[in-house]
Amino acid sequence: MSNKIxxxxxxxxxxxxxxxxxNILTSLNCKRPLIITDKVMVDLGYIHDIETLxxxxxxxxxxxxxxxxxxxxxxxxxxxxxxxxxxxxxxxAIGGGSPIDSxxxxxxxxxxxxSMRDYKxxxxxxxxxxxxxxxxTTAGTGSEVTKFTIITDExxxxxxxxxxLGFMPxxxxxxxxxxxxxxxxxxxxxxxxxxxxxxxxxVSQKANPYSDTQVLAAMSLIGPNLRRAYxxxxxxxxxEAMMLGSTLAGIGFSNASVALVHGMSRPIGAFFHVPHGLSxxxxxxxxxxxxxxxxxxxxxxxxxxxxxxDQNDTDDQANQKLLDELYALNDELKxxxxxxxxxxxxxxxxxxxxxxxxxxxxGSPGNNPRVPSKEEIVEIYKxxxx
Numbered sequence: 001m002s003n004k005i006x007x008x009x010x011x012x013x014x015x016x017x018x019x020x021x022x023n024i025l026t027s028l029n030c031k032r033p034l035i036i037t038d039k040v041m042v043d044l045g046y047i048h049d050i051e052t053l054x055x056x057x058x059x060x061x062x063x064x065x066x067x068x069x070x071x072x073x074x075x076x077x078x079x080x081x082x083x084x085x086x087x088x089x090x091x092x093a094i095g096g097g098s099p100i101d102s103x104x105x106x107x108x109x110x111x112x113x114x115s116m117r118d119y120k121x122x123x124x125x126x127x128x129x130x131x132x133x134x135x136x137t138t139a140g141t142g143s144e145v146t147k148f149t150i151i152t153d154e155x156x157x158x159x160x161x162x163x164x165l166g167f168m169p170x171x172x173x174x175x176x177x178x179x180x181x182x183x184x185x186x187x188x189x190x191x192x193x194x195x196x197x198x199x200x201x202x203v204s205q206k207a208n209p210y211s212d213t214q215v216l217a218a219m220s221l222i223g224p225n226l227r228r229a230y231x232x233x234x235x236x237x238x239x240e241a242m243m244l245g246s247t248l249a250g251i252g253f254s255n256a257s258v259a260l261v262h263g264m265s266r267p268i269g270a271f272f273h274v275p276h277g278l279s280x281x282x283x284x285x286x287x288x289x290x291x292x293x294x295x296x297x298x299x300x301x302x303x304x305x306x307x308x309x310d311q312n313d314t315d316d317q318a319n320q321k322l323l324d325e326l327y328a329l330n331d332e333l334k335x336x337x338x339x340x341x342x343x344x345x346x347x348x349x350x351x352x353x354x355x356x357x358x359x360x361x362x363g364s365p366g367n368n369p370r371v372p373s374k375e376e377i378v379e380i381y382k383x384x385x386x
Contacts, residue, residue, distance in 0.1 A: 003208040005255050006147055008134075010171035013244065017175035018135055021050065021092060022057035024171050028131055030090035035063045036079060036103040037094045041137065044181060046094060062086070067095070067102040070159075070269055070276065072152040073116050076105050083110025083130065091132045093169070096190065097141030097276065100134050104149040104167040107132055116151050116160065121363060125164030134169035137178040139229070139242035140190020140277050142197055142250015144172035152270050159266035161362050176236070176243035184230050187242075188333035191226040193277030194246040195306075196261050196284050198222060201253035203291065203298045204367045214252035216305050221245030223306030230333055261287045263364030264377060267355035272343050281335045285326040286384055287368075292319050294370035338385050345385065352378050 010027075012020045025033060033054070041047050042065050054061050064079040082088075083106055093103030105116060107129030119125050134144035143149070147168045152159050182190075198218040201211055222245040228238035264287065265279040274282070292299045300318035303309035308325040309318035329335075338348065356377040359365055365372055372380070 003210060003255065005210055006165060006168055007251065008145055008169050008172045011145075011174065012171070013174040013247070015175065015177050015240075017173040018050070018178065019053065020173060021133060021135070022054055022059055024133055024173075025059060025090060026057075028090065028170065030131065031059060032088050033059065033061045033090040033092045033133075034079075034082060034086065034088040035061050035092045035094060036067060036106060037063065037065050037099050038067045039065055041065070041095050041099070046137070046178065050092065050094065061092070062088075064106075067099045069098050070152055070273065071098050071102040071105070071150075072154050074154060076102050076109070076116070076151065079106040080109045083107070088130060091130050092135065093132055094135045094137065096136065096138040096186075097143045100136065100141070100143040100169075101149040101151070103132055103134070104129075104143075104169075105151050105162070108166050116162070117153060119162050120160035121163055123164075125162060125166040127166050129166055131170040133171040133173065135173045135175065135178070136243075136246070138182060138186060138190040139176070139179050139239070139246040140193040142194065142246050142253070144169055144174065145247055145250040146254035148254065150266065150276070157270045158358060159270040161266070161364075172247070174243055174247050176240040179239050179243055180234060180236070182233060184233065187230050187233060188226075188335065189275055189277035189281060190246070191222065191229065191242060192281035192284065192329070192333070192335070194218065194242070194249045195222050195226065196280045197249035197253045197258065198245070199284075199288070199302050200259040200261055201249065201256045202302060203295045203369050204253070204257045204259050205369065206257040206367055208256060211252045211256035214248045214255070216301075218245040218249035218252060219302060219305040220307075221248070223308065226329070227332065257367040258364050260291065260365045260368040260372060263359040263362045264355070264380065266362060267351075267358040270358070271351055271355065272341075272348075274341060274343075278335065281330060281333075282338065282384065285323060285330065286380055288326055289323055290372070290376070290380060291368055291370045292323075294368075298369070348385065352381050355381060
């Protein structure tokens with residue numbers, strides 16, 4: 001059996017990779033980019049630096065900086081209209097997963113007709129939008145190397161999964177120096193997000209030999225370095241390891257799949273506006289505990305690769321150490337409970353059935369090593385509160 005592997009056409013990895021933007025635009029014969037980002041990147045001066053870099057090469061750009069965390073249909077429409085009314089030939093997406101996800105949606109909708117709802121799964125979007133150069137500034141989502149984007153439909157609080165070759169950036173510039181300014185909270189949430197991608201990519205029913213090599217390498221980088229990056233944001237060695245680990249995890253799960261954590265995470269984010277990485281972190285220990293019995297050897301390999309178990313441990317011992325580590329990691333990185341985050345329990349309980357339905361409809365739970373029923377998903381949601 002063969003597996004289709006989809007990657008960006010160009011990848012530039014390492015310190016200073018962002019300096020290659022003009023050369024990559026030239027190689028793509030693009031001269032009029034739209035920069036898609038957020039206000040934080042503007043305030044940090046990153047966008048000014050990129051604009052200066054471009055103008056020094058006689059490339060002139062405009063900026064759309066109104067992307068928001070957990071992008072919605074309405075939040076991307078100004079950018080879509082800029083593309084439809086302008087003469088842009090490319091997009092430079094700079095920021096965390098939300099600006100890059102926004103850019104992917106804007107690239108497709110700006111070039112083609114229809115609304116974002118027309119492009120959600122199960123439709124596979126293989127038509128090309130404007131070429132995207134993705135420059136991640138967090139070590140978490142891996143969106144720079146994935147064929148996915150997530151956009152929330154505000155009318156029904158549904159996080160729509162959209163996927164296909166059309167959402168894959170043409171180029172990914174993976175520059176860990178852009179993560180040195182990240183605060184501990186974002187470092188933690190995005191780091192556990194990357195760890196979740198790696199673990200789910202490995203235990204997924206769609207895992208394959210290629211994706212395995214990527215996610216195992218990712219876990220070996222993330223496991224020993226997440227705490228270091230959280231406690232010392234200027235630890236360049238840890239930051240570089242986390243950035244590369246995040247990208248490898250993205251490549252891995254994009255060419256396999258995510259599973260139950262992501263399926264259950266999206267409704268929490270949509271209904272309660274919990275950032276994606278944080279809701280993944282909340283769920284990862286509980287979902288792992290639910291799933292281990294269906295893939296004990298694979299989860300034990302995760303534990304050994306992360307460095308929390310050794311070769312002398314039995315699979316059962318390794319898996320217990322893995323669970324202990326996931327709970328300890330959430331504790332040390334101060335991942336809040338649902339209650340601590342401020343979610344109203346009465347509202348939460350009233351939405352359990354709808355959240356479980358949305359989780360199943362996303363398709364991700366079907367990739368889990370232990371495929372849950374709707375009732376089991378509801379039970380995990382209930383236990384998550386406890």
